[in-house]
Amino acid sequence: MDKVWNIKKEGDINIIKHLSVALNVNMVIANLLAQRGITSYAEAQAFFRPKLSDLHDPFLMKDMDKAVERLERAIDNQEKVLIYGDYDVDGTTSVAMMYQFLRSRLKNLDYYIPDRYSEGYGISKTSILYAAEQKITLVIVLDCGIKAIEKIKMAKDLGIDFIICDHHNPDETIPEAYAVLDPKRLDCPYPYKELSGCGVGFKLLQAFSRKNNIPFTELTELLDLVVVSIASDIVPVSGENRVLAHFGLKKLNSSPSIGLKTIMNYSGLNTEEKSVSDIVFKIGPRLNASGRIEHGKKSVAILTATNEQEALLLGDEINSYNEIRKTLDRDITLEALEMIRRDPEHEGKNATVLYNRDWHKGVVGIVASRLTEHFYRPTVVLTESNGLATGSARSIRDFDLxxxxxxxxxxxxxxxxxxxxxxxTLKIENIYEFSRRFEEIVTKQITNQQQTESIEADAKIYLSEITPKFYRILKQFAPFGPHNMIPVFISENVLDSGTSRPVGKNMEHLKLDLIEPTSNSSQFSAIAFNHAHHFDSINQGLPFDICYSIAENEFRGKTSLQLYIRDIKTKAY
Incomplete structure (x- = not known):
């Protein structure tokens, strides 16, 4: 099925004209800013030139004063403190950040990551009993805990205080912890609501440092961990997150921690400028792999490593987990595709529910994502764990899974x-009825528009508008991510210059050289992955439309602009 190209609503024309003049940029750039909610020179300056002084006062967050007071008391009395976090990237970077900051201030400091398989997500009873046995008096929880009402009550009865640093939506009742930091609390006046779990933890350290006259430079040393959490947890790259990501990437590129440097070396990110995309596709999956295959504690260990030898040993181990993860991901995806192919009713379905008791629990979420991309329908992938069916579900655009x-x-x-x-999680005997009812509910609720895969484009432009100055400004829109995605453009009626050709191992991609008949602009190099099926039409000299983003391509020491084609629409004559 052809993808639909949706062009975003243009910004207010008066704002666009004002920004164009004030910033000395063309109307396309000014419109991109207006679409992102930027209406003035001052807002544009803050967008293009983030400053750490733009960060909000951490004491605006509900319970921050209580959290700082409790942490100060723990340090003054040298209490036994445990740092607790989720087993995903946001959780492990949060724990590593907090541990690095506190280990020179607390003699009795430890960290705890729950086991994905035996304990599951969030605060576990096992961890509370462990804390009691170890005579822990304060637990700092990161990236989870906002719904752990019963677990926090259990800990309170055992004399253990909790500081919760979470960023997920709470229920109506807030756990009775000593302090609960979560900008999404309805009673929290904090002005920015989209921090990662690591970001909330960072705000606690910012508040503690301000109260105790600790130089902010000590915190900037931790920003490489914060940007890894922001990118991996797919939180909006806007507002305060944009500031943290901007300076986090600077740290990641100039002087990353020993552990992150080791992870990047295993990821093949040795020399080039690292971006949010590199974190999402190369760094994050490796940090996630230890929690999926073995234990998330290994990720914290490498992120807090103090020497290269230790980091290399852990890096080798984590890289092997990632290779296992990739193999499992590939094999289970192939098995799942074969199951779907054998289902005679598959074509008529609006949802996919699959179960195999032998599939690895750590990768079913990844498999669900791949199947959703492949068939473009809500997907649930289940396996067996502890006598129950458990798994992950993924959705398509605008459908509330x-x-x-x-x-x-x-x-x-x-x-x-x-x-x-x-x-x-459900009983195995309920899988059939769940599958039937889930299909029924999806069929009733899903619309034709939701079932059609779409691409969001920012604007239509002519290829001749893509100048070195245009791209130089476009680069400054980074870091990219949700709420600030890399700009996508549409250009209509372009032509093949005559030198385009299929490329790739199976000749599945297209290497294009494009021209625009309505202008005297030069050729534009482009790459279109998995679009070789358009070659015959393009090769006939017929005009076609392209949807694309712009990037730099380095070849034999020379850098040039290249269009990354998202989709092609050929025309019938």
Whole structure:
């Protein structure tokens, strides 16, 4: 099915004209800024030139004064303190950041990552009993805990204080911890709501440092961990996150920690400028792999390593977990595709629910994502764990997966997540009925528009508008991510210059040299992955439309602009 190209609504024309004049940029650049909510020279300056002084006062966050007071008391009395975090990248970077900051201030400091398989997500009873046995008096929780009402009560009864640093949506009742830091609390006046879990932890350290006259430079040393959390957790790269990501990338590129440097070397990121995309596709998956295959504690260990030998040993181990993860991912995806191919009713379905008791729990979420991309429909992938069916679900654009799963809650033991991704657990005997009802609910709720894959484009432009100055300004829109995605453009009626050709191992890609008949501009180099099926039409000299982003391509020491084609629409004559 052809993809639909949706062009974003143009910004207010008066704002666009004002920005164009004030910033001395063309109307296309001014419109990109207006689309991102930027309306003045001052806002544009803050966008293009982030400053650490733009960070909000951490004491605006509900309970921050209590959290700082409790941490000060723990340090003054040299209490036994445990740092607790989720096993994903946001959780492990959060724990590593907090541990690095506190280990020179607390003699009795430890960290704890729950086991994905035996303990599951969030604060576990096992961890609370461990803390009690170790005579821990304060636990700092990062990237989870906002819904752990019963667990926090259990800890309180055992005399253990908790400081919760979370960024997920809370329920109506807040856990009775000593302090609960979460900008999404309804009673929290903090002006920016989209921090990562690591970001909330960073705000605690910022507040503690301000209160105790600790130089901010000590905190900037931790920003490489913060940007890895922001990128990997796919939180909006806007507002305060944009500032943290900007300076985090500077740290990651200039002087990363020993552990992150080791991870980057294994990822093949040795020399080039690292971006949010590099974190998402290369650094993050490796840090996630230890929690998926072995234990998330290994990721914290490498992120807090103090010498290269230790980091190299851990890096080698984590890299081997990543190779296992990739093999499992590939093999299970192939098995899942074969299961779907054998299903005679597959073509008529609006959702996919698969179960195989032998699939590895650590990769079913990845497999669900791949199947969703492949068939473009809500997908649930289940395996067996501890006698129950458990797994992950992924959704398509604008379809509320969490709501659809919630409509089947009477069949579930537990579930959680959000609109586009969820986890669920149910009895094995309920799988058939869940599958039937989930399909029924999706069929009733999903629209034709939601079932059509689409690409969001920022604007239509002529190729002749892509000048070195245009791209130089475009680069300054980075770091990219949700709420500030890399700009995507549409150019219509372009032509092949006559030198375009299929490339790739199976000749599945297109290397294009494009011209624009309406202008005297030069050729534009482009690459279109998995679009070789358009070659015959393009080769006939017929005009076609392209949807693309712009990037730099380095070849034999020379750098040039290249269009990265997202989609092609040929025309019938």
């Amino acid at each position: 969490y709501e659809a799963i919630g409509a089947c809650s009477d069949l579930l033991e537990s579930y959680g997540g959000h609109m586009y991704a969820a986890g669920l």
